[in-house]
Amino acid sequence: MNPLLSRLQPYPFERLKQLFAGITPNPAYRPISLGIGEPRHPTPAFIKHALAAAMDTPGSDLAGYPQTLGSPELRAACAAWMQRRYGLAVDAATQVLPVNGSREALFAFAQTVIDPTRPAVVVCPNPFYQIYEGAALLAGADAYFAATDPARNFAVDWDGVPESTWAKTQLVYVCSPGNPTGAVMPLEEWRKLFALQDRHGFVIASDECYSEIYFRDEPPLGGLEAAAKLGRAGFPGLVAFTSLSKRSNVPGMRSGFVAGDAALIKQFLLYRTYHGSAMNPVVQAASTAAWNDEGHVVENRNLYRRKFAEVTPLLEGVLDIRLPDAGFYLWAGVRGSDTTFARDLRAQYNVTVLPGSYLAREAGGGNPGTGRVRMALVADTAECLEAAQRIVQFVQNRS
Ligand SMILES: Cc1ncc(COP(=O)(O)O)c(C=O)c1O
Secondary structure, three states, rough: OOOOHHHHOOOOOHHHHOOOOOOOOOOOOOOOOOOOOOOOOOOOOOHOOOHHHHHHHOOOOOOOOOOOOOOHHHHHHHHHHHHHHHHOOOOOOOOOEEEOOOOHHHHHHHHHHHHOOOOOOOEEEHHHHHHHHHHHHHHHOEEEEEEHHHHHHHOOOOOHHHHHHHHHHHEEEEOOOOOOOOOOOHHHHHHHHHHHHHHHOOOOEEOOOOOEOOOOOOOOOHHHHHHOOOOOOOOOOOEEEHHHHOOOOOOOOOOEEEEEEEHHHHHHHHHHHHHHHOOHHHHHHHHHHHOOOOOHHHHHHHHHHHHHHHHHHHHHHHOHHHHHHHHEEEEEOOOOHHHHHHHHHHHHEEEEEEEEHHHHOOEOOOOOOEEEEEEEOOOOOHHHHHHHHHHHHHHHHHH
16 A cells, blocks of 8 residues: 555544544534535526536537546636636636646645655645645655744744745645635735745645635735736746635535646646546536626625624624634634534534644644634524524533
């Protein structure tokens, strides 16, 4: 067996299962989960119709093998969206590649980029999305977890990464808007990271799958947008990962795309051709329709905005919480052990939240998720409100 498999850490939800083993939740309450970050707003009907119609359309039906590069229509739709959303002119032929959801792409990208014959470090934010760590380890690299600063809206402390680590760094994952913090990386942070990139020659993978769910007037800055603003023509060493899962409520469709540095995209396409990661043609057709429509995205964002506007004030009184920049999580300080909080809440009120320490690693003398829990406000507003009311009671009763 590949010995690197043994370096993989248990996924946060496996750890949650263990934490809850032996608990009998209070039967007076029906279960509510704020645990998993899976979109639960309905899939727009026009996307389902596009999927069904493609089945009977020669060229996009199931009768042929799809190309890894994707259809020209899909790549054009992705490029047009980049233009509308970020004002960027990306070349649909060389700077865009469809992927089967951003998760597989974030993983596969490390396998494409990392040279394991040299010392290899992958820098991830801490807390982070666990795929980054697994991708680094299976590529034969070590993961370095860079601290984030709660006092600076959870900005990654790039200055705190030692020079000796940067010297070995081949890949940096950026997660903006962040999971679990919801923080958007501002232009000045990008400027700093690009300066480090110029000095040390690493590649940047910018994970932006929450970019369309935001609570401020201004939409989140994208990595490629930041590069363009800072005069980095051609996005050297930078690839952004975008997804329909959250934007269009189609997590089951497995559809996203990457865009950026044409030289990296070319090598990624080569890797993906061997890996066999072409997108199903029917999914390509439905994805084209989804990227070409913005109305459903505005509606979806408004749903989240109304939900967060109702739920956040309720919890603000009892937890260290505030409206995030973007995303669909509350990253709540619980004043005490996050695992005890999650266990007791489940036992007494049948509400599931994810302990923050499961989403981060011990680094620099502590685990930055300790004392926090992640709540995914993915269910409808009534259910999230009921969960919040139970949490308020729970906190008031325990203090
Ligand atoms: C930070 C982050 N990146 C990527 C993904 C993967 O999303 P998908 O594969 O559905 O595009 C998720 C999913 O929850 C996520 O939270």
